[in-house]
Amino acid sequence: xxxxxxxxxxxxxxxxxxxxxxxxxxxxxxxxxxxxxxxxxxxxxxxxxxxxxxxxxxxxxxxxxxxxxxxxxxxxxxxxxxxxxxxxxxxxxxxxxxxxxxxxxxxxxxxxxxxxxxxxxxxxxxxxxxxxxxxxxxxxxxxxxxxxxxxxxxxxxxxxxxxxxxxxxxxxxxxxxxxxxxxxxxxxxxxxxxxxxxxxxxxxxxxxxxxxxxxxxxxxxxxxxxxxxxxxxxxxxxxxxxxxxxxxxxxxxxxxxxxxxxxxxxxxxxxxxxxxxxxxxxxxxxxxxxxxxxxxxxxxxxxxxxxxxxxxxxxxxxxxxxxxxxxxxxxxxxxxxxxxxxxxxxxxxxxxxxxxxxxxxxxxxxxxxxxxxxxxxxxxxxx
Amino acid sequence: xxxxxxxxxxxxxxxxxxxxxxxxxxxxxxxxxxxxxxxxxxxxxxxxxxxxxxxxxxxxxxxxxxxxxxxxxxxxxxxxxxxxxxxxxxxxxxxxxxxxxxxxxxxxxxxxxxxxxxxxxxxxxxxxxxxxxxxxxxxxxxxxxxxxxxxxxxxxxxxxxxxxxxxxxxxxxxxxxxxxxxxxxxxxxxxxxxxxxxxxxxxxxxxxxxxxxxxxxxxxxxxxxxxxxxxxxxxxxxxxxxxxxxxxxxxxxxx
Numbered sequence: 132x133x134x135x136x137x138x139x140x141x142x143x144x145x146x147x148x149x150x151x152x153x154x155x156x157x158x159x160x161x162x163x164x165x166x167x168x169x170x171x172x173x174x175x176x177x178x179x180x181x182x183x184x185x186x187x188x189x190x191x192x193x194x195x196x197x198x199x200x201x202x203x204x205x206x207x208x209x210x211x212x213x214x215x216x217x218x219x220x221x222x223x224x225x226x227x228x229x230x231x232x233x234x235x236x237x238x239x240x241x242x243x244x245x246x247x248x249x250x251x252x253x254x255x256x257x258x259x260x261x262x263x264x265x266x267x268x269x270x271x272x273x274x275x276x277x278x279x280x281x282x283x284x285x286x287x288x289x290x291x292x293x294x295x296x297x298x299x300x301x302x303x304x305x306x307x308x309x310x311x312x313x314x315x316x317x318x319x320x321x322x323x324x325x326x327x328x329x330x331x332x333x334x335x336x337x338x339x340x341x342x343x344x345x346x347x348x349x350x351x352x353x354x355x356x357x358x359x360x361x362x363x364x365x366x367x368x369x370x371x372x373x374x375x376x377x378x379x380x381x382x383x384x385x386x387x388x389x390x391x392x393x394x395x396x397x398x399x400x401x402x403x404x405x406x407x408x409x410x411x412x413x414x415x416x417x418x419x420x421x422x423x424x425x426x427x428x429x430x431x432x433x434x435x436x437x438x439x440x441x442x443x444x445x446x447x448x449x450x451x452x453x454x455x456x457x458x459x460x461x462x463x464x465x466x467x468x469x470x471x472x473x474x475x476x477x478x479x480x481x482x483x484x485x486x487x488x489x490x491x492x493x494x495x496x497x498x499x500x501x502x503x504x505x506x507x508x509x510x511x512x513x514x
Numbered sequence: 515x516x517x518x519x520x521x522x523x524x525x526x527x528x529x530x531x532x533x534x535x536x537x538x539x540x541x542x543x544x545x546x547x548x549x550x551x552x553x554x555x556x557x558x559x560x561x562x563x564x565x566x567x568x569x570x571x572x573x574x575x576x577x578x579x580x581x582x583x584x585x586x587x588x589x590x591x592x593x594x595x596x597x598x599x600x601x602x603x604x605x606x607x608x609x610x611x612x613x614x615x616x617x618x619x620x621x622x623x624x625x626x627x628x629x630x631x632x633x634x635x636x637x638x639x640x641x642x643x644x645x646x647x648x649x650x651x652x653x654x655x656x657x658x659x660x661x662x663x664x665x666x667x668x669x670x671x672x673x674x675x676x677x678x679x680x681x682x683x684x685x686x687x688x689x690x691x692x693x694x695x696x697x698x699x700x701x702x703x704x705x706x707x708x709x710x711x712x713x714x715x716x717x718x719x720x721x722x723x724x725x726x727x728x729x730x731x732x733x734x735x736x737x738x739x740x741x742x743x744x745x746x747x748x749x750x751x752x753x754x755x756x757x758x759x760x761x762x763x764x765x766x767x768x769x
Binding site (some may be wrong): 485499500503507510511 | 591592593629633635
């Protein structure tokens, strides 16, 4: 059995963090390889078919930002800084034990951060096209995925067969469908679960290595909630759709403020919510790699120009979830989402749905102001 | 006669306004917020009692950043909604753009048919707020009002830093260079005005008459400079700094 050393500061870590480290260590001792991912564009099915465990890397805490700022500029997205800080400080079990970290050429900040990360960790960067509308985007992305397959096969001495890929596609589709079913419960007038509870569940289930178990737990919760509608959620609260950047690091500040003001977040149009979960991979396709490429290219992220998918999806989601207002949350210095905000604002205006943009980071300095802004926005939506 | 009390605890000043059922302001009070919103709320309560408006007998609505620190308030409403309602009442308009230059926030609120359509607040930093002006006034050994009056006599100087800390260094270096005080005062007001104008530009809905509220509305030069920079008429009124408190009291009348 190989010996996997824990970080030097392990004893100082919290119990939850210690448990995370021990869980990954145990998996590695059983011979499993671990892939750390940052982004929804990571083609999980390929990693599954290669037999790797996949996990989202930590980047939602302000804790490691001071460490990151010793190497990265201050005026940078907190998600990038936090992620890199976790690598520098050995505080994220998944980054620490990752056999490979998979990144994509999404935003400039991440691209350049991956270069630095690559100096200390085995990092593989997939080249993502800049848009989905040019005819060769699909071809390029498919070729990138084939290159990735070859890399994984050589690096980990595995064979990624079409059969394994099809199996992985089926399983991942089932997980996506389960997540969607749960999220769609918030289309109802009487919400069986609050936005915070939904998000917390989905976030936690992402760290489950056993995908079948994750599917079962998600479906079980959905069944439970549809059977007994709870009265926990504010009746008549205004319905808010949250769009924009990943919000794990600003969740309390933003979603907490909506709920404190008597409203409910009914839809998360972002990476932890519905955005990647609705991108189903064609299970019948003759070429599974092509099918995976097609599905992932369909994620409406602001790194795409134009971000036609997000522009198409947003009005439909506003109707589907009957949003009374849209909150566009961008992390500090996230140029792509901040600039795209102008177009999102226009889309909301066309739909006649009130819109508010917020730019914030993981610090609590602006918590009071954000609270006031969100409360004022909720007041404009009416009693 | 029914009365309602509005309490607006801002970062610099705490304001109280009492409205009668005809929506007429019958009592107003302003005092420094100090370091404790709770103490300020208590001191306002005592002053209101002395004036014959015991908060225990009339509905109280609180607003401002200290709105949650008013234990005797029936309801807390944000300063955005309250400023909009108060400004509509004070200016006698239903469609207007409210520019409120407060101690820690500058707000631009687009109001149509008496309802908030859209609003903007300054980002985390204090550029374009009353605090910015106050810090610069301290550096120049002036009171904020004096700085505004002096600014009218100056010109041809500018401060490029938006950050209060850097701008203060810039002012100190201007002093060191022997720049006239009125020119520096001009640059300070100009900096606040430019920041407010660029914010207002982001608010497409900001049409209608422009009404200036908040602590700085009594400085006529600020109003004039804003008017010039916006290319639109900017009006203000004597009770402008009470807009938030008046708006809160208006909501109180409905309770």
